[in-house]
Amino acid sequence: MARLEHVNLTVEDPDATAAMLCDLFGWHVRWAGGAIHDGRSVHVGGEDSYLAVYSGPGGPDREADNSYRMKAGLxxxxxxxxxxxxxxxxxxxxxxxxxxxxxxxxxxxxxxxxxxxxxxxxxxxx
CATH class of the missing domain: 3.30.720.110 (Signal recognition particle alu RNA binding heterodimer, srp9/1)
Known part of the structure; x- marks a missing residue:
């Protein structure tokens, strides 16, 4: 059976978001560094799965819309x-x-x- 390894989210500040997730859920940073489009990613989670939090240079481009009405919304x-x-x-x-x-x-x-x-x-x- 397949398993979910990770989800990648765009956030304002990957390091701050990762710190919050580690504090609330006892996760740890698995990896952090440069990412696509000259951005930065922090992978935070446990041993088998993680959440990748990403931001490109200058931060996200737009505010989130109503995700329940947007195709492919989270x-x-x-x-x-x-x-x-x-x-x-x-x-x-x-x-x-x-x-x-x-x-x-x-x-x-x-x-x-x-x-x-x-x-x-x-x-x-x-």
Missing amino acids: NHLGVVVGDLDAVEAKVRARGYAPHSHADYEPGRRFYFREENGVEIEVVSYD
Whole structure:
């Protein structure tokens, strides 16, 4: 069976976004350096998969539109955690506003939007 190795997102500041993701989810930087179109990428995640956060010279070209109405739009990232309450406390401490809390079979979840406009779903199946 195939597995997802990585997703690549364009962000304003790859290093700041990578630091936030490492803080919230316990990930680490796997690689960082020069990238396509004279940009910079930081690969952050675990041993088997990662999120590549990228910015070209001068940053992104435009603000995000409504991803749910845009062809090939990114709707949200889903991250599974062991302790949902502890991660939510970290999310709040960083100034993000968790929303859309739900208990559902088989887990619990909430969402938040970070400074690049990316919505992140945090879910626990414990």
